[in-house]
Amino acid sequence: METKQKIKDVFVNLLRVRQEELKDDVQLTSGIGVDSTEMVEIVIALEKAFGTKLSPKDITKFSTLNDIEKIIQAKLS
Numbered sequence: 001m002e003t004k005q006k007i008k009d010v011f012v013n014l015l016r017v018r019q020e021e022l023k024d025d026v027q028l029t030s031g032i033g034v035d036s037t038e039m040v041e042i043v044i045a046l047e048k049a050f051g052t053k054l055s056p057k058d059i060t061k062f063s064t065l066n067d068i069e070k071i072i073q074a075k076l077s
Contacts (some may be wrong), residue, residue, distance in 0.1 A: 003050075003076075004069050010045045011065075014038065022064045052076065 005067045017032055028034040034042070039062070043054055046068070053076045062068050 003072055004065065006049050007046065007065055007068050007072070010042060010049055012018075014041050014045055022065060025064050028063060028065075046072065050076065 004024070008019060009024055011017055011032075012019055013058060015032065015034065021032055023031075026032055028039070039059070043059055050072055051059055052072070054071070054075070058071050058075075061071060
């Protein structure tokens with residue numbers, strides 16, 4: 001499964017958002033309403049899904065799905 005789809009699956013499963021709402025450039029906070037508690041849950045699920053650790057510095061750069069994908073790709077390579 002490709003990275004972007006795995007990321008979207010995490011959001012769909014945790015936040016109960018529809019796949020169609022998850023555009024690559026959607027803003028996590030203002031676009032789909034992710035709050036700080038949900039972000040913690042997302043980070044944990046992403047770490048588990050990709051078998052990697054995300055630093056607080058990485059997480060502060062999460063504003064769109066594209067941002068998350070770039071950071072995870074960098075961690076995996």
